[in-house]
Amino acid sequence: MFFSIEGDCVCLASTDQIFNQIKSAPNEFLEKKLDGIKTIQFKDYLQQMMKKYHCTARQLIIRSCLSKAFAYQIMNGERMPGRDVVLRISLSLKATEDETQRLLALAGKGALYPRVRRDAAILCCIETHRTLEDTDLFLREHGEKALL
Numbered sequence: 001m002f003f004s005i006e007g008d009c010v011c012l013a014s015t016d017q018i019f020n021q022i023k024s025a026p027n028e029f030l031e032k033k034l035d036g037i038k039t040i041q042f043k044d045y046l047q048q049m050m051k052k053y054h055c056t057a058r059q060l061i062i063r064s065c066l067s068k069a070f071a072y073q074i075m076n077g078e079r080m081p082g083r084d085v086v087l088r089i090s091l092s093l094k095a096t097e098d099e100t101q102r103l104l105a106l107a108g109k110g111a112l113y114p115r116v117r118r119d120a121a122i123l124c125c126i127e128t129h130r131t132l133e134d135t136d137l138f139l140r141e142h143g144e145k146a147l148l
């Protein structure tokens with residue numbers, strides 16, 4: 001979820017608008033607006049994505065091939081998933097590239113970088129709406145480390 005600040009009010013908007021506000025008046029932003037931006041946690045964003053894509057916890061567990069206990073620890077914020085698990089979750093949800101990058105960032109993991117062969121392959125699979133299983137097979141066929 002992205003936030004913009006209008007006056008002292010925080011409203012939904014694009015990241016570019018916030019960047020522009022910071023660049024145009026950084027001191028004013030620090031003094032008056034920074035506290036108005038709420039930080040979203042991985043578990044909260046994951047819940048938003050699950051809601052958006054009409055995916056229950058049970059469906060996510062099955063689609064992402066995660067153990068029930070581990071998946072619930074992630075969903076409850078008790079454990080932070082590794083990069084490949086975040087990618088498995090994202091592919092299971094059929095999330096967009098932007099949503100995938102956001103999940104990775106919130107988990108504190110590296111973004112997908114198109115100059116890295118494996119990352120480029122995963123990005124292509126996201127853009128072509130491949131399933132987790134299809135992506136895993138594609139990675140294996142091209143000599144890259146599998147996700148499963």
